[in-house]
Amino acid sequence: MSTATVTPPKQAATHTKAKSGRWRPAVWHVIVTAIVLLLLYPIIWLVAASFKPADEVVTSLSILPDNPTLENYTAAFDGIAGVSFWSFLGNSLFVAIGSVVGNVVSCVLAAYAFARLRFRMRGLMFAFMIGTIMLPYHVVLIPQYIIFQQMGMVDSFWPLILPKFLATEAFFVFLIIQFMRGLPRELDEAARIDGCGPIRIFFHIILPLVRPALITTAIFTFIWTWNDFFSQLIYLSTPSNYTLPLALRLFIDQTSVSAYGPMFAMSVLTLIPIGLFFLAFQRFLVQGVSTTGLKG
C-alpha cells in the first residue's frame, strides 16, 4: 500500500476537469441508480413474491404477481398457534435493543483500555480477545449452554443479552479500537497537561470522537441480532418468548405443508424495522470528525 508505486494519471485528471461542471452530478446519479437497481432486484423479487397467491409463489417465473393478494399478510399477522405476530415482534425488539445498549456500552469501555491505556498483560489479553472470534461458534455452544443452564437463564432473554453487556463480541471491541487508534494522540496529551485523568479523557475527548464507530456498532448489533436464528433457537423454548426469525422458520418445515407466501410476507414485515433503524441512524455515520469541528 505504498504511495510511491502509483503515478498520478495527470492527463486524465485535467481531462475530467475540462469536461466537468453541471453534468458530473447527473452522471453520478445515473451510475449510482443503475447499480442500486441491480442490487435491489432480489429484494424487489422478494417483495413481489409476498403478494403472490399460494399457487403462484413457487411455480410462476414472472416477477410481478398475476393475481396480487394480501392473504399472505393476513396469515403472517395471524401469528402462529395462538402467539401473535406482535409478540414475536416485541420479543425481537427487546432482544435487539438490549443487545445494542449492551454492546455499545461494554465494547467502548474495553476498547478504550486496549487502545489508549497501558497495563499489564495487555498484549496477551488482546491476543486472547481476537482469538475468541477465531473459534467456530458451534463447538463452544454446548459448554455455554451448560453455563446458562447452571445460572437458570435458559428460556429467558438473558443468554442473548447478558453476553453483550460483557463485551463478548470481540468484533466490536476491535472495531472501536481501530477507530480510537486513528484519533490523534495530541488530544489526550493536551488534556493530560490540563490535568485530566484517563477517565475524564475518555468521557470528554474520546467518547464524542468515536461516535461513528459507536453508531456503526449500534447498527450492526441491531441488524445482526434481529436476524440471528441459531442462538435464539437454542435458548428460547416457550413460544411466547419466540422472536421473528424463529416464527419465520415455522412457515417452512420440510416435513409438512409449507407456506411460502406467508413466509415471504413475514420476511418483508421483518425487514421494515431494521430498514427504519438503518435509515434513522445512517445519517449519524456521516457526522464524523470532519464535521464536528475538530482540527487535527
Place this chain on the structure above:
Amino acid sequence: MGVQGSSPWRRGVTALSALAVLGAVGACGGTNDGGDGDVTIRFTWWGSDDRARLTEEAVALFQERNPGINVVTSYSAFDGYFEKLATETAGGNPPDVIQMDYAYLREYADRGVLADLNQFSEDQLGTEEITPLLATSGEIDGALYALPMGQNTHTFAYDVERWTETGVGLPEPGWSWEDWFDASLELAEATDGESVGLTDFGWSWETFQVWLRQQDKDLYTEDAELAFERADVVEYMELLERFRSEGASTEGSVTAQIDGAVENSPVSRGLAFADFSWDSTVPSFFSVLGRPVALAPMPRIGERVGQFAKPAMLVSIAERSDHKEAAAALVDFLLNDEDAGKIQGTTRGMPVNESVREAVGAELEGADEVVYEYEELLADELEETPPPPPPGNSTLKREWERLNQVVAFGQISIDEAADQFLNRAQQEL
C-alpha cells in the same frame, strides 16, 4: 497484578460470584413442581405452523382433563430441531416428552437418554391398539424407547392429470422397475423431453433399502453391520445410471436441487412426472401443484414389495424426566384418545391407534383421503418396520446422497463410488 489493579479486579470477582449465586438460585426454577402440587412437563416437537396449532389444541384438551399436569410446549421447524435437542440433552436439560425421528432414535436410545416405556402399565400408556406393523418400531434390544406418532410409507407420487394427458398408461400396483423404465421413456417422448418420467431416485437411501428388501436383503443386520455387498451397490447404481443415461430419469443438475421440500421437487417444477416420496408429504403436492397427485407403490423386482410401514415420527420420554408418569399420560392421550386424534388428524401421518385411525379416516377428504386409501390398498403387503438404524446411519445416508450426486455429474465412476462408500461404512459402523 499491581496494587492499584486489585480493587477493580476484586470488584469484578465480587460481581462474578454474585452472578454465580444468582444463577444457583435461578436454577431451582425451571420445570420443577409448582407450589400447589402440580407438575410441569415440557413437550417438544418439530413441524410447521399448522402442526403447532393442532398440537396446541390437543395439549389444551389434555390439560383440561388433567388439571394436575401443566404442559409447557416448544416447537420449531425441522431445521435446527435436532441441534437444539442435542444441546439441551448434552446440557442435562432434555424435554420430558420428545418428538423423535426414526433415524436418530438409536443415537439417543443407545446413550441412555430415553426411558424404557415398558415400565408403564397398559393403563398408564396404552400400546395394545397400536397397529402391529409399527408397534415394535421403537424397540431396541427388548426395551421400548419410543412409540410411533404416525405412519407413512414409500410411494411414487405422480402428477396424474398431466400423465393422463400424454395418453401413456397409468402405473399399476405390481409394476416392475422395467415397467417404470418403459413408461418413463414414453412420457419423455410424449413431452419432447421437456419432462422425463421419473425423478432420479439415487438421492434416496430409503429407495435403496426397499430395492434390497425386495431381494430379501436390507441395509443393516441386527448387529448393526451392512446387510448388503459391494456388488449390490454397483448393480443398483448401474440401474440408476441406465435410467439417467437413456433419459428415463432426471439428470444430475436437476436432481441436485432436491432438498426435501416438495416445492423444489422436479414434479412440482414440471420437470418429471413422478417422484419418490413419503406418502405423508402428499398434501404438500396438492397445495403446491394446485391439483391432485396419485400414489403408486414402489416398483418391484419380483413379488415382494419390500416396503414397510414407517413411523413418520415417534415420541419418547426422557430418562432424566422427573415426571415420567405425567409424561406417559400425555403420550397416551396424544396417541390413543379419539378426541385428540380427531383434533390432530393426519398432521403426523396416519394415526397409529387402529380405532383412532378408523374414526379419523371416516372424516378425511382431499389429499388426506388419497393417502388413507393408498395405505389401505397396501395394508396386506406392508411389512413390519425394521429395527431402528444404528448410529452412523445419518453419516452413511449423507454419503450415499453425495456419492450418487457425484456419479450423476460424472465426476467418478460407479466402481470408485462403491469403494468410497464401503470405506466410509467401515469407519462409521
Place this chain on the structure above:
Amino acid sequence: MVAQQVEAVTSPPPQESKRDQARRKRNAKGQTGVAYLFLSPWMIGALLLTVGPMVASLYLSFTNYNLFTAPEWVGLDNYVRLFTEDDRFLSSVSVTLRYVLLSAPLKLAAALAVAMLLNRPRKGQGFYRSAFYAPSLLGASVAIALVWRALFTDSGTVDTLLQKVGINTGGWINQPQYATIVIVILAVWQFGAPMVIFLAGLKQIPQDLYDAAAVDGASKWKTFTSVTLPMLTPVVFFNLVMEIINSFQAFTGAFVVSNGQGGPADSTLFYTLYLYQRGFSDFQMGYASAMAWLLLLVIALVTGLLFWSSGRWVFYSGEDK
C-alpha cells in the same frame, strides 16, 4: 505542505527514545488499575462465558465425545484421522480456501469503491446509502435462500438472461462448477457492513488534510493514494482481518444453495459446515472440536501475519509520534 504531511503519513513511526520508554513504563504502572476498571465487563465476560467453553472444546478435541455420554480420551487420534482417513475434510479445506481467496478481496473492493462513491456530498446520499445497505439487512434468511434459488436455478432469471445472449449454463446453484460462485456473489452482494465501516472511517479523516492537498494542486488519484488510503489503513486493516476470519468460517451461504447439505457434489461443503455436520448430525463433537482448533490455528497464523505486516503499512495517527 501536503508533501510533508504525506511523508508523515507514510513513513514508519520513529524509534522510541529511552525517555519515552521510561515514561511508558511509569504510565503502565499508573494506568493498570484504571485500565482494569474499563476492562471489567470484558474480563467478567471472558472468565464467565468465554475461557471455560474454549478450554472445554480444546479438551474435547482430544476425546471421543458423542454429546450424551462422558468424553473418552483418545489423544491425537481425531487430528490424525482428519488427515489420513477423511476425504471430505480435505475437500472442505479446498472449497473453503477457494472461497476465502475469492470472496474477501472482492467484497472489500466493492465496499471501498461504493464507500468512495457515497462519500461525496450529493443530494439523496441518505437514500443511496440505505439502498446499498439494503441487501445486508436480509442476512442469510430463509427468504433470501428462496430468492437466490429462483435467480440462479436452471431456467431461473440469470439463466434465462444468459440464454438470450447465447450462453447456456443450465443453472448455477445446481452444478458443482458454479455453485461456489453463487455463494461468492451472495457474499459480495452483502457488502454493506465493510462499506459502512469504510464510510465511518472516511468521515474520520480530518478535512484539513484534504484542504492542504487541494492547495498543493494534487490530483484526485494522488489525494486518494496519499491522503485517503493511508488515513484509512486502520479501517482497511480491520475489514481485511474480519473478512478473512469470516470467510474462513463461511457457513450460512451453504444453507442458501444446498440447504446446508454442502452439495451439489460437495462443492459448497465449507469447513465449518462439515464441522457442524460432524458435531450435530453425526454426534462426533470431539472430532468437530479438533476441526475447530485446527481452523483456529490456521486463522491465527494468517491473522498473525497480517498483524505482523501491519506495522509496515497501517498508519495510526494516534500512536507513537
